[in-house]
Amino acid sequence: MSDKKLQRSNSTRYYFDDPDMDFIFQWSAGAAKTGGLDAGELFHVAARIADGDTASWVREFEAYGDDQRELAETWRRRGWRRSAGEAQMKAYYCYRQAWQFAGRGELFEPLIHKYEAAFAEAVDLLGLPLEFLEVPFEDNSLPGLRLDAGPDAPTLIVIGGGDTGREDMYHLIGYNAWQRGYTAVIVDMPGQGSTPLRGLYFMAETERPIGAVVDHLVDKYGQDPARLAIVGMSGGGYMVSRAVMTERRLAACVASTPVSDMGQILPVGVVRAMATEGAMRDSFQMYLWRSGCDTPEEFAELLTTFRADPAQVRCAYLAIAGAGESPTFLEQARRWHDGLPVATKALVELDAASGADAHCQINNPTRLAQEICGWLDEVLPRP
Amino acid sequence: MSDKKLQRSNSTRYYFDDPDMDFIFQWSAGAAKTGGLDAGELFHVAARIADGDTASWVREFEAYGDDQRELAETWRRRGWRRSAGEAQMKAYYCYRQAWQFAGRGELFEPLIHKYEAAFAEAVDLLGLPLEFLEVPFEDNSLPGLRLDAGPDAPTLIVIGGGDTGREDMYHLIGYNAWQRGYTAVIVDMPGQGSTPLRGLYFMAETERPIGAVVDHLVDKYGQDPARLAIVGMSGGGYMVSRAVMTERRLAACVASTPVSDMGQILPVGVVRAMATEGAMRDSFQMYLWRSGCDTPEEFAELLTTFRADPAQVRCAYLAIAGAGESPTFLEQARRWHDGLPVATKALVELDAASGADAHCQINNPTRLAQEICGWLDEVLPRP
Structure with missing residues (x-):
């Protein structure tokens, strides 16, 4: 399967033609129950993203996270502690999903700090053990x-x-x-x-x-x-x-x-495709960062071990x-x-x-x- | 606005071109958090429905409800009580959404009994107060x-x-x-x-x-x-x-x-349109049933009071x-x-x-x- 792409989601298209954007969208939809975005929020953000355009994905999710964080702060001041925690958790979710396609650009590290901070704040406000x-x-x-x-x-x-x-x-x-x-x-x-x-x-x-x-x-x-x-x-x-x-x-x-x-699942041909095709190429930059590798070939070599x-x-x-x-x-x-x-x-x-x-x-x-x-x-x- | 249609959902299309099917789909997506279908289940059912075709809507949701009920029974026998309750609640949700467009056909009353029974069973299994x-x-x-x-x-x-x-x-x-x-x-x-x-x-x-x-x-x-x-x-x-x-x-x-x-929101022109256009015409049969009215005009007259x-x-x-x-x-x-x-x-x-x-x-x-x-x-x- 060295000439094929990694397939992660099912054949039902949810919102995006870009398969990796749609995979992350599916993931986000599934997370509503644990405090991710409610359906109306997720579709609102998705409708503002140009299909396959990771820059607009990052921009819209980050902006929506900022809105949720502001809402959380308004509610916290008003004494709506639980609701503030829920909004902070949604802010976390937005920052984290923005980060998926941030591709080691200038927002890559700031988004990590934003999502970690929002998650910690949400946990505190929600009083989770x-x-x-x-x-x-x-x-x-x-x-x-x-x-x-x-x-x-x-x-x-x-x-x-x-x-x-x-x-x-x-x-x-x-x-x-x-x-x-x-x-x-x-x-x-x-x-x-x-x-x-x-x-x-x-x-x-x-x-x-x-x-x-x-x-x-x-x-x-x-x-x-x-x-x-x-x-x-x-x-x-x-x-x-x-x-x-x-x-x-x-x-x-x-x-x-x-x-x-792992080398059979991600042989070098598939890895090279990930590095160049569609929205995945921005996620791939993150995989290199996680592996300490500089090139797709080096990453594929690591995976064979x-x-x-x-x-x-x-x-x-x-x-x-x-x-x-x-x-x-x-x-x-x-x-x-x-x-x-x-x-x-x-x-x-x-x-x-x-x-x-x-x-x-x-x-x-x-x-x-x-x-x-x-x-x-x-x-x-x-x- | 007597020549316009009732508008209930926002301008973002989620899945269906038929506006009332899409409204019920949006509603269903929003219900995941309280025990409705998870995203993957809802999109699976939706993908099997012909847009605007209420017969396929009713058939697919009812069949999926039957599947969930069977899963619930399997899990109940295995001692997975909470999971059985969750599956029964999803069965309820499917039967109820099937019913939305059942249009007083032969499935109309049986679906009521099915959704009421599944809900009651779910409440029991989940141990809700x-x-x-x-x-x-x-x-x-x-x-x-x-x-x-x-x-x-x-x-x-x-x-x-x-x-x-x-x-x-x-x-x-x-x-x-x-x-x-x-x-x-x-x-x-x-x-x-x-x-x-x-x-x-x-x-x-x-x-x-x-x-x-x-x-x-x-x-x-x-x-x-x-x-x-x-x-x-x-x-x-x-x-x-x-x-x-x-x-x-x-x-x-x-x-x-x-x-x-209410008469201003649903004047007779809008009511007549509801009775004839798109998937709504099947829901409209349910509104007549709820109101004890025989015709759109009689229903519109009631609403003016x-x-x-x-x-x-x-x-x-x-x-x-x-x-x-x-x-x-x-x-x-x-x-x-x-x-x-x-x-x-x-x-x-x-x-x-x-x-x-x-x-x-x-x-x-x-x-x-x-x-x-x-x-x-x-x-x-x-x-």
Whole structure:
């Protein structure tokens, strides 16, 4: 498939002809339930964007974020604390989505600071039981979020992918898992979120940072490994799969999708296309930033080292894949599932009718949480 | 404006060219946060509907509701109670939206029974503190829902409009108000919901059924009128405005929008157009059913009796209007606000940038709840 493009969303066009803009639009629409923009707001912004024109995308989302931030401040002064928090969360969402296509231009770093600040302000105003973590990692640290579901709750570590930061995973999984009784610990792996600003980049040996997260949970929170699970989304599907080959303090692992060979999914031909075609080319600049690479070829070479082997896994495992993704995702998920030498394993393939067929189920986070938490409820021992 | 069509949604097209299909689509997209379909599910259904073809709309939404109901049953058997409840709520949502364009065909009544059953099952599975009410009304009764926010909570009576039933108002306002600390009492007025099946039809004298609701709350729940408010949406904006001309046991009233002269909004020319044009003609059959009328002319004649006068109002009043509605809505809202002889009153006009500019703020129910509850928090006395 070296001459093909990466396919992430389903065949239903939501708003944009540019496939990557439409993917991010779908993702944004799916996030309404956890505090992203309401439908009317999202379509209002979208209607002001020229299809495929990333400059107008960045401008309109940032401007709408500024409007939401101003509204939040007005409401905060008026004593409408919850509403102010909701508007700040929408401001966060706008800044973060603006950033997706900011392409390392002059707005790239300022938008990171704006979305991080808005998210933190929203958490404070909403009174969420959410702690900002710094997980010690070698001579550095990994930023995280811990959404506390109480002393008897099992813990779910949440790992995102190549596009995402901890705040994204709060919306895609963390909040929903917390509502279902899981303490969600969302940690940025090297290269994710804003960690390149602290000199951390994508790496193959993900057992190192994930091991550091488990260490931290055991040491600081007295975490019982029998009640500890991990989920990885997109590129995180590689990161967690690699880690559980050797990390034995995780009772269960979920991935959407499990990735055993990243180089097969993103061979150099596909990577080169990402670097040049459509709105994706601006996101691609961000992938280079996350990987510490200078060229598409160097990035593709790094990805060939991202390999995992199911034969070494010993924990319970749930593989999730969507019918709207590139077929390679589904093929690797099936191969991974078949190769797992464990008694407790499941493979969930979500078809178009599920409305959860896009990459990472971004078009139906409810279904994602239902599948993950339903399965974990059955697999993890009760307290 | 007798030669114009009723305008309910904003100028941004979401998915359908047929304006009334697109309005219901916008409404459905806005309901994701309260348990309607997730974005991926809604777009999947929409993609299978032929634009403007109500038969395909009804078929696809009903079929998707059946799928959700089956999923709910699978999950219930597996012990995934919360997820089963969520799927049942989505089944409800599909059946109800299918019904919007069922046009009194052979599916019209069966769909009512299906959506009522799915909603009740969802409430049970989700464990909501929701009571199904029968409010005594003359020689009949009015069906309602009471979502209990605890003994110290103020109470908000929620009244829908010409299209809606109590379950719709649960999604548009009730659930959100409850989350903000209000006990929501949602009651179908004569003609709303499935009340035509019990021989009740739209009536001008709305102080009678609304008085019955207040009686019931005072008698059965010991409601303090100083902590009792009411909100009316769409046609309910007329119903509550008329009622508070004489009902003095309501401390505050909200309407989106206040309607003082329904005949001006829906003159016979507009009504005749509704009866014949586009997908609306099937909804129009439902309006005739709700009103007990046989012809557009008879219906239009009834509407001319729906008149209210702000000069007689004595309670605090919040008027809300959207820039995407027919200008007559906004004009009447402004006139109503200006004519109110009360000290505590406010007029909120929501522009396109608010994403809440559609009729009843169906495209941004979050903003609707923020405006209503924020204002009520300031106006009602603390316990």
